[in-house]
Amino acid sequence: MTTGLSLNFASDNVEGASPGVMEALLRANAGPAPAYGTDAWTKRVEARFAELFEHEVAVFPVATGTAANALALAAAVSPWGSCLCHVESHVADDECGAPEFFSHGAKLIGLAGTGCKLDAAEVERVLDRLPDHVKQMPAQAVSLSQATECGLVYGQDEIAAIGALCRSRGLALHMDGARFANALVRLGASPAEMTWKAGIDILSFGATKNGCLAAEAVIVFSPRLAESLAYRRKRGGHTFSKSRFLAAQLEGYLDADAWLAHARHANAMAARLSGGLARLPGARLAWPTESNAVFAILPRAIDRAIAAAGALYHPWSPRFLPEGIRVGEDETLVRFVTSFATRPEAVDLLLATAASEKW
Structure with missing residues (x-):
């Protein structure tokens, strides 16, 4: 990019x-x-x-x-x-x-x-x-x-x-x-x-x-x-x-208290990301976002689009999902982690890529 x-x-x-x-x-x-x-x-x-x-x-x-x-x-x-x-x-x-x-x-x-x-x-x-x-x-x-x-x-x-x-x-x-x-x-x-x-x-x-x-x-x-x-x-x-x-x-x-300021920023970036992902068609959160890690169940098309754009993140185990939540055949469960250095613009670019009609 x-x-x-x-x-x-x-x-x-x-x-x-x-x-x-x-x-x-x-x-x-x-x-x-x-x-x-x-x-x-x-x-x-x-x-x-x-x-x-x-x-x-x-x-x-x-x-x-x-x-x-x-x-x-x-x-x-x-x-x-x-x-x-x-x-x-x-x-x-x-x-x-x-x-x-x-x-x-x-x-x-x-x-x-x-x-x-x-x-x-x-x-x-x-x-x-x-x-x-x-x-x-x-x-x-x-x-x-x-x-x-x-x-x-x-x-x-x-x-x-x-x-x-x-x-x-x-x-x-x-x-x-x-x-x-x-x-x-x-x-x-x-x-x-x-x-x-x-x-x-x-x-x-x-x-x-x-x-x-x-x-x-x-x-x-x-x-x-x-x-x-x-x-x-x-x-x-x-x-x-x-x-x-x-x-x-x-x-x-x-x-x-720099450590607390860093954590607040990382958590805020995670909340920004999870809120945007949850609004995407077909996407949903696997667990509530309570810290600086976001776990989302995404359509495979979105997964492919953001990976092709250079986004780095990890697939995750669905073993301990809340009752009633399943990962479908055309879906994938992934983890995103934000940090003290994550920029809001990076979060917004990831969300814009995920929302693009090109995928």
Whole structure:
């Protein structure tokens, strides 16, 4: 295309770092600094997270979401234990076995749920059915994704219901917050309300998808779960000697609430896109657009037209569609993801191409 607009809606990972993050990295690059997390940037970020979450926290910056999830679950689940999660969750389906590897063999038990959401009642039913025998791996944790792999957002009451169940059963509750900011601004909640106040014990705080170059953090609200993480991170090869560059990214990300502004923009672009797609003849949304991911069931003619125009996006699994919604033979279910850098003009061009009579 000759417009200069990017029609890359494949993921929010495709964009570079935000200006604030890059500026923070440049500042951190000026001169020497102590290594292995003893630098001023790391100390400031730790204090900032404690302030943000209104709670004493242990903070472990890492470079990838896979590392954050794998280390968090390894801290919560013993090698002979198991963790309940959605069967299509990122920890179960997209980490190449890293949670099991880092926990030295713990088991992930995949549950069903519309839109990749866990339901407290279903989690309880599964827990009640698990054998209580030394030959079986006991449940020790539950992991939920916020937002889910289908773009849905857990409400505070939904998290709290799962949190209460976990407390009653002595289980840890982990949140994969790869798109934490997008879910947070959707709910209009505080970070505390969406995490420890609702029963979250350990959080994978995502930032790479929302403006960082390569930075995530394991945020631990339970002192018991934090005890081993410094050693696990080092042993797993995720302790940076020049750790100030991870902390500097997070500092630039959080500065002046840029992370929330980025998420609001990404969500707004997704709402713009989903609203336009839903108005196209023969098109409809698979799930409500609650974050920065849009899932649409499109006539194959529209799919071919926008792909031919250079748009990048992904086909998606119809396995956990809402009851009564099906993908027809002449239709396809696809996912579009917007980001902090998505331009309104790009969204409008995609919609105009989809609405063109030429296809």
